[in-house]
Amino acid sequence: MPHLIGPRIHLREYREDDFSAIRSWINDPEVASHLSPIFDRVQTEAMTRTYVDDVLHNRIPGHRFIVADRDSDRYIGQVDLRTTDDPSHQASLAIVIPRREDRGQGYGREALTLLLDFAFDRLNLHKVWLEVFAANAPAIALYESLGFSRDGVLREDVYRDGRYLDMYLMAVLAREWRGRRRDT
Ligand SMILES: CC(C)(COP(=O)(O)OP(=O)(O)OC[C@H]1O[C@@H](n2cnc3c(N)ncnc32)[C@H](O)[C@@H]1OP(=O)(O)O)[C@@H](O)C(=O)NCCC(=O)NCCS
Numbered sequence: 001m002p003h004l005i006g007p008r009i010h011l012r013e014y015r016e017d018d019f020s021a022i023r024s025w026i027n028d029p030e031v032a033s034h035l036s037p038i039f040d041r042v043q044t045e046a047m048t049r050t051y052v053d054d055v056l057h058n059r060i061p062g063h064r065f066i067v068a069d070r071d072s073d074r075y076i077g078q079v080d081l082r083t084t085d086d087p088s089h090q091a092s093l094a095i096v097i098p099r100r101e102d103r104g105q106g107y108g109r110e111a112l113t114l115l116l117d118f119a120f121d122r123l124n125l126h127k128v129w130l131e132v133f134a135a136n137a138p139a140i141a142l143y144e145s146l147g148f149s150r151d152g153v154l155r156e157d158v159y160r161d162g163r164y165l166d167m168y169l170m171a172v173l174a175r176e177w178r179g180r181r182r183d184t
Contacts (some may be wrong), residue, residue: 002063002122004114009076009107011114014055021075023048025098035096037158043119046057062091063118067111076102079096079111081119081128088128091119108142116146117181120174129171131160140168146181148172 004011026048027033032039054060062082068075077097084090095111098104119125131154132139148170156164 002118004065004118005070006110006114008070009067009119011152012068012073013113014052014064014066016052016056018075019052022052022078025039025096026052027097030100030102031096034133034139034162036094036131037160040160050166061085065111065115065130067095067097068109076107077111081115081116081123083123085126089124091123091128092123093128093130105139109135109146112142114160116172116177119179125174127171127173128177129169130134131167131169134166134168143170146172147176148174 001013002011004015023045025136026039026043055064056086059138061084062080064080065078067077075165076099077095079095080093082092082094092110093112093115097108097111116128119128129149134140134153144146150168151171152169154167154169156166156183158165
């Protein structure tokens with residue numbers, strides 16, 4: 001499992017003791033409101049246990065990292081790069097920084113910079129894409145500032161709280177990421 005080290009955080013493998021940090025937010029409705037509809041359902045301890053065990057035993061494809069403070073190793077969040085075997089060299093990503101006081105501190109930008117360097121320089125991927133709620137302005141601002149483009153709108157894609165919500169499909173290509181890294 002790769003270990004990606006940045007100035008303030010590192011992306012490391014899951015450990016058994018991350019279970020309680022994950023449980024602390026997994027049924028928080030504010031956090032869930034930004035994430036996939038899977039989180040609209042109550043997540044039991046057994047469900048979280050199965051997920052963590054699957055990650056620990058490499059039973060889920062792709063790369064799943066804990067975002068942690070580089071010095072103290074404090075859990076800050078999670079980021080996934082979901083690769084497949086298909087020949088188009090793509091992966092999707094997902095990120096969560098669950099605690100409100102950790103947001104807006106630059107952790108998300110640093111985590112995604114490490115992840116995109118890994119995706120394009122080490123895995124040699126061609127494209128990284130994601131889906132985001134059209135109303136999630138902070139996340140969209142972050143993705144655009146990292147070079148993601150809005151490739152499409154999934155209109156009225158998720159039914160939540162009595163309304164159908166639009167999702168944006170966003171993506172960044174390897175050459176776009178490398179060009180941006182050269183310019184900064
Ligand atoms: C979205 C999320 C990953 C961003 O991570 P973060 O650590 O809070 O963001 P950063 O501090 O690295 O900010 C990076 C950029 O994001 C944008 N941003 C962050 N917070 C913002 C806010 N409240 N309003 C508008 N833009 C914001 C800005 O462009 C910012 O760049 P700047 O600092 O140069 O202005 C994080 O807030 C989060 O996990 N939120 C809840 C779950 C979620 O929305 N996940 C994404 C699902 S697609």
